[in-house]
Amino acid sequence: MNPLLELTQVGIEFNTAKGSFRALQNVDLKIHKGEYISLIGHSGCGKSTVLNIVAGLLQATEGGVVLNGKEVNEPGPERAVVFQNHSLLPWLSAYENVELAVKQVFRGKKSKAEMKAWIEHNLELVHMTHAMHKRPDEISGGMKQRVGIARALAMEPQVLLMDEPFGALDALTRAHLQDSLMDIQKELNNTVIMITHDVDEAVLLSDRIVMMTNGPAATIGEILDIELERPRNRLQLADDPRYNHYRHQVLSFLYEKQRKTDDNPPATQTRDQAPDSTIIKERHDTRAINTPARQADARGPEQEKLNALKTA
Amino acid sequence: MSIALTQKLSKISWLEPVIKAAQGENRSQNLSIIIKAVGIPLAGIMMFLMIWHAAASGIDTSLGKFPGPADVLLQSKTLISEHISERDKAAAFYQRQNERNADRLAKDPDYKVKIRAYTGKPTYVDQIFTSLITVLSGFLLASLIAIPLGIVIGLSANLYAAFNPVIQIFKPVSPLAWLPLVTMVVSALYVSDNPVVPKSFITSMITVMLCCLWPTVINTAVGVASISQDLKNVSQVLRLSWLTHVRKIVLPAAIPMMFTGLRLSLSIAWMVLIAAEMLAQNPGLGKFVWDEFQNGSSNSLGRIMVAVITIGLIGFALDRMMLLLQRIVSWDKSATLR
Ligand SMILES: Nc1ncnc2c1ncn2[C@@H]1O[C@H](COP(=O)(O)OP(=O)(O)O)[C@@H](O)[C@H]1O
Numbered sequence: 144m145n146p147l148l149e150l151t152q153v154g155i156e157f158n159t160a161k162g163s164f165r166a167l168q169n170v171d172l173k174i175h176k177g178e179y180i181s182l183i184g185h186s187g188c189g190k191s192t193v194l195n196i197v198a199g200l201l202q203a204t205e206g207g208v209v210l211n212g213k214e215v216n217e218p219g220p221e222r223a224v225v226f227q228n229h230s231l232l233p234w235l236s237a238y239e240n241v242e243l244a245v246k247q248v249f250r251g252k253k254s255k256a257e258m259k260a261w262i263e264h265n266l267e268l269v270h271m272t273h274a275m276h277k278r279p280d281e282i283s284g285g286m287k288q289r290v291g292i293a294r295a296l297a298m299e300p301q302v303l304l305m306d307e308p309f310g311a312l313d314a315l316t317r318a319h320l321q322d323s324l325m326d327i328q329k330e331l332n333n334t335v336i337m338i339t340h341d342v343d344e345a346v347l348l349s350d351r352i353v354m355m356t357n358g359p360a361a362t363i364g365e366i367l368d369i370e371l372e373r374p375r376n377r378l379q380l381a382d383d384p385r386y387n388h389y390r391h392q393v394l395s396f397l398y399e400k401q402r403k404t405d406d407n408p409p410a411t412q413t414r415d416q417a418p419d420s421t422i423i424k425e426r427h428d429t430r431a432i433n434t435p436a437r438q439a440d441a442r443g444p445e446q447e448k449l450n451a452l453k454t455a
Numbered sequence: 456m457s458i459a460l461t462q463k464l465s466k467i468s469w470l471e472p473v474i475k476a477a478q479g480e481n482r483s484q485n486l487s488i489i490i491k492a493v494g495i496p497l498a499g500i501m502m503f504l505m506i507w508h509a510a511a512s513g514i515d516t517s518l519g520k521f522p523g524p525a526d527v528l529l530q531s532k533t534l535i536s537e538h539i540s541e542r543d544k545a546a547a548f549y550q551r552q553n554e555r556n557a558d559r560l561a562k563d564p565d566y567k568v569k570i571r572a573y574t575g576k577p578t579y580v581d582q583i584f585t586s587l588i589t590v591l592s593g594f595l596l597a598s599l600i601a602i603p604l605g606i607v608i609g610l611s612a613n614l615y616a617a618f619n620p621v622i623q624i625f626k627p628v629s630p631l632a633w634l635p636l637v638t639m640v641v642s643a644l645y646v647s648d649n650p651v652v653p654k655s656f657i658t659s660m661i662t663v664m665l666c667c668l669w670p671t672v673i674n675t676a677v678g679v680a681s682i683s684q685d686l687k688n689v690s691q692v693l694r695l696s697w698l699t700h701v702r703k704i705v706l707p708a709a710i711p712m713m714f715t716g717l718r719l720s721l722s723i724a725w726m727v728l729i730a731a732e733m734l735a736q737n738p739g740l741g742k743f744v745w746d747e748f749q750n751g752s753s754n755s756l757g758r759i760m761v762a763v764i765t766i767g768l769i770g771f772a773l774d775r776m777m778l779l780l781q782r783i784v785s786w787d788k789s790a791t792l793r
């Protein structure tokens with residue numbers, strides 16, 4: 144079967160004040176219809192850039208993207224995007240935000256009544272019927288993201304692109320939305336590319352996890368097939384050795400093979416120096432274990448001195 | 456009072472405690488809020504009147520003492536009664552004319568009725584209305600030019616860079632500098648034996664327009680230029696046409712900034728108008744002040760002071776009106792409306 148979406152030798156160079164900056168190089172990826180792909184990698188490696196090239200918002204310097212046999216070189220609703228910060232028009236209600244997209248995509252194809260039904264159907268998919276006439280500033284962050292997803296789904300895209308759709312949400316809201324998304328996916332079986340920095344999210348939702356190397360000149364490092372049967376349940380998976388195996392593989396890619404260093408690492412950087420940033424729990428765990436231990440070491444002699452003083 | 460009206464009224468900040476107190480909600484607390492909201496400004500005004508009174512009685516001019524609050528009150532009453540008597544005269548004039556015409560028609564059915572307009576001098580109230588019409592025409596004309604211009608140059612960084620120096624140079628130009636030029640151009644171009652509106656009106660209006668254009672242009676352009684990339688991306692993904700993009704995204708996004716500009720423009724327009732009317736001799740408040748100054752009677756200073764206060768009050772009212780309009784039109788209710 145031919146892939147629905149194909150990235151071939153994609154590379155991009157940005158012109159910046161400090162000269163040209165090569166962000167991506169030799170990105171090759173084939174995605175089949177109905178596949179759910181996660182893009183994971185350290186912050187700043189070029190995930191959004193890949194997504195924006197597929198969306199047509201950025202033009203690749205080399206290589207190209209082919210969707211359904213046609214080269215992509217401008218944005219379009221058949222590649223709907225869910226942006227990280229919802230990007231709803233603040234002066235329109237949830238309904239009107241979806242309506243703007245539906246009117247644009249289905250003008251001349253659906254009647255007024257059909258459009259109304261279609262808008263309401265999509266808002267129902269994301270459980271937003273109760274608040275569909277509220278404006279973005281009247282609903283929570285999670286609800287805004289739901290509306291953003293409804294707007295994208297309502298375009299009936301061939302590929303749904305999501306750039307850290309739940310990145311700004313708290314853990315509980317995120318879990319709710321992930322479950323909603325899995326339900327929707329079961330029904331619609333969309334082709335999805337989702338950027339995430341959450342390892343659990345990637346394993347839970349994806350058919351394949353595409354792991355990117357660090358920039359500059361980032362590319363695809365490894366691709367991990369997630370062969371967990373659907374529907375997936377986060378509670379059951381928590382005890383599933385396969386789930387933990389996948390999770391471990393992603394973590395080891397990110398924190399061993401693509402260990403994130405400072406921008407200009409000093410030559411003598413020691414192994415136990417905690418690398419900056421990112422949200423992964425395991426990292427915090429190692430730190431949490433390391434830090435008290437090191438502190439104990441450091442405190443040892445001090446403590447002895449103190450004790451000596453006390454006894455004196 | 457209907458519930459909807461009550462809710463609308465309570466959006467006006469200082470009315471909220473008044474209504475709540477009237478509804479019996481938490482009386483004592485609301486009462487103290489009322490005292491703060493109404494009492495303190497009132498005390499400020501009283502204090503100002505007292506200082507004014509004291510200072511005025513100490514200033515002697517060649518036209519007599521500087522008018523205090525009492526003189527001004529007296530003069531404003533005179534101006535109003537002058538207006539009423541002038542209206543009575545006009546009414547009487549038209550009545551006499553009608554009676555005469557009716558008589559002539561009765562004698563000679565072929566008589567062509569001619570109605571002559573009453574040509575009394577404009578009263579103070581007439582002058583206020585002339586000023587309002589002039590300032591609003593100038594402001595409207597300016598907005599019709601400034602908003603589209605602001606949108607167009609806000610959409611393109613290059614156009615913005617091209618227009619910016621011109622805007623920055625014209626922005627600080629005083630109306631007094633424009634006026635001679637405008638007068639000459641209007642005299643040259645607006646030639647008509649039977650003009651619909653007097654030349655002085657056109658001159659004042661265009662001067663007002665030239666001076667109050669800039670804040671709206673700049674603020675609209677900045678509002679348009681600062682639309683977030685995310686919204687632009689949405690527009691691109693949806694493949695909105697240029698016109699739809701402007702209508703559905705750019706215009707609403709820029710409205711809060713646009714109104715900031717419009718309010719600045721209107722207040723400048725009102726200030727400029729008085730100066731323009733003085734020099735262009737357009738029959739408005741500016742001309743009134745000028746005429747009283749030239750007239751130099753013992754009442755003149757008091758009458759000018761009435762005009763000063765009227766100008767201030769109208770300026771304030773115009774600003775409030777724009778604010779109200781902004782409240783109705785703008786989606787961004789969180790923007791500080793001051
Ligand atoms: N328009 C741009 N101009 C210059 N550099 C850019 C631009 N967009 C992204 N970059 C750079 O490309 C790299 C990848 O960015 P991005 O794709 O946003 O990373 P992320 O993986 O966090 O989404 C970063 O180093 C970023 O600074």
Ligand SMILES: [Mg+2]
Nearest residue numbers: 190191192306
């Ligand atoms: Mg990103």
